[in-house]
Amino acid sequence: MGGEIVLIMLGVLLLMILLGVHIGVGLALCSGVGVYIMFRGNTEAALSIMSNTAFEAIRKDVFAVIPLFVLMGDFIWRSGAAGDLYRICDRALRRLPGRLAIATIAGNTVFAAVTGVSIASAAAFSRIAYPEMMKLGYKQTFALGAVAGSACLGMLIPPSVLLIVWAVLTELSVGALFIAGILPGLMLALLFSAYVIAAAVMNPRIAPAYEEPLTQPTPAEKRSELIGGLGILSLIVIVIGGIWLGWFTPTEAAAFGVIAALVIGITKGMRGADILESMYQAGRTTAPIMFLLIAAQMYSRLLALGGGVNYIQGMFSDSDLSPTMVILLMTAIWLILGMLIDSVSIILLTVPIFAPIAVAMGYDPIAFAIFGILVIEAGLLSPPFGLLVYTVRGSVPDPTATLKKIFIGSFPYFVLILVAAFIVLLIPQLATLLPGALI
Template identity: 60%
Template sequence: MATTIFIVLALLLIMVFLGVQIAIALGTASFIGVYLLLGNADIALSLLSSTAYEAVRKDIFIVIPLFVLMGEFISRSGAAKDIYTIANRGLRKLPGCLAVATVSGNSVFAAITGVSIASAATFSRIAYPEMVALGYKKSYALGVVAGSACLGMLIPPSILMIVWAVLTEISIGALFVAGLLPGLILASFFCAYCVITAIYSPHTAPACPPPDVSKIDVKQQRSELISGLSIIGLIFVVIGGIWGGFLTPTEAAGFGAIGALLVGFAKGMRLPQLSEAIFRAGKITAPLMILLITASMYSRFLAMGGAVSVIQGTLFSISDSPIIIMFMIFLVWLILGMFIDSTSIILLTVPIFAPMAQFIGIDELAFAIFGILVIEAGLLTPPFGLLVFTVKASVPDETVTMGDIFRGAIPYWIMILIVAVLVVVFPILATLLPQNLL
């Protein structure tokens, strides 16, 4: 039994590192594993097909396309630029005001989109040109954009949180609320770093000039006001509704999508943009659904083979210290983060690591936030940090190099890992707010 499990897991990792699509790798490994356990291909196919069918029937899966659609409507409405402008105007007197505005804008944008890649692509085009035009050091400006985009997977609604909750069968609402306090702490760390850097290195982040009153556009201000109030309203409906117990995550996602559609129309979005947003949401959602279906098959194989117990026994043979076990999990996630995207890492490892964390006494919500933070740090880790590639592809500056972005993102990578450790050491950071939802 143990030999079969390790053979299948080794085969899965080999396929992943050879570049096989994660969904195909999960489905193939699951079939081979169940076949080796049962010795009958027909039974293995029947068992896995029924598992896939049951996974598709879960109504919780509708949360993902609705939240993605909400983010797409907001992205195409132009609200992101308005949020950045509002933050920039309000924080103009702070040292490093444009950098702090980028972090603040990303924090608000994260509460709507739930996707780090969308935040990175959007603010690369909006914030980076303004920072460079004012004389900000290039690597510093790029680091702000790439680092603050990570907030998209921690501040709810987050697609990673939904995937994690589906795999571990914990409350999506509780996990959303659990990410609020760590997300705000991380955003505060980012802002503090931007301000301190600007104070001690003025050439890196020059002071913002006073606003030109003659260039104030009343129509633009009205548009910004609509965006600001609309975003606050959507956050209140989605997060407030879940936290207050008035809405389930599915209902909150539905109201959020409708509200975002109305905001889009109010901001000038028309049928072509609407069609594009729906099409884009489908392109994002479909692969995620296939991944979740094959992940359900993978979880069935792990359960049938007793993989968690086998791997637990292997790790505990190395050390029975919870600190050492958590450190090994931490290292696995960091290493995988160098080569694989966040969703795939969760699908591959969480069915194994989550039961182990509970076994050694780690709170499930704290472990989830810890895991999402560490996995998200992988998006900034060389050589294949996905956010770094996104920023490189999105910035309107051909002179930008990957090295510029990686150098600028290092402080944010460190701060993400610090907050991850804080959540494990002080679980109340993740469990304080969602207590009424558990």
């Protein structure tokens, strides 16, 4: 009976989402009603279970990682260090075809290592890279695609909010998932770069060749770029290196990262108003995520009490679907949901069900986590929701940059993300090698 109640509540939840109900509200309501029905109308027992679940969820110290990493990324963005990083990458890659697009990818790869969300990368490089590409005659869809597509790296390369949420829901190590995202993230960046080079070689008109600039950076500009570039590299060493070498827990690394980012920001000219605005923005970004996580813990409790995972797993077993077909079905569900809701909500809705099923079929939990993040990442570029596409549209200072053009330009990146996802699934060592060395 419990499994049937879980399925009914899941159906009600999907209906509520389609009707426009906020997913956090839907998760909480369906979880509460489901537990109430399981306890045969005992209101006191249902409320006790739900309230205790919410309390236990929010008191976990791992949740401190989310606002800290978001704040660290905002400090770096407001300091102007992202622009310094882009200009350094541009000069270093000047001889490659499509160098500005590759510099955008390289900049996003490094910037992803100091911010937990792709939106920050999309917003920053929309204002930095897109005008430069258009100034030199890049095809508009090609330039927009490079900005939107490469911003997806922020959700895979650590520190990533999506990896943190996945770790919380599956009780995996946040540090292990962080380290697991490094090689797949670099592989994805190389795939993006290979596409840009191939496209620029096949059709030079979309990305004009490099020309020596008429003016060289002044000593003051070079000094500013050096501070920004070295500052970001030092942050990567502190955060990722500290976790990998066992010096810090992810929470401690996030705290040290915030302090280092604040020092970089002040050195680059940030003052009190900018610092306060970064703190407010971190709060605005984090609060909805925390609410969703509380609701997701209630949802997980409903699944546990009703035996929902075992019930759904039994349905898959009885259907005689091969593991490959089950994975393809999961992929299809993730991509469809990516057209409707945001990435965090997709993880909260599906991972408590999908992750145990994948492990039962023999997939490594860490490799499956990276696979799932990549597929869900692709949803950031899929119409009609395409969160990153809308972010780029709102950030690009060009009214002719329509949603249609951004979707067209980012489609090759959408395909490459899915290619990378299945490579990780076929070669799980890409995700498990570095965490194994960490352990």
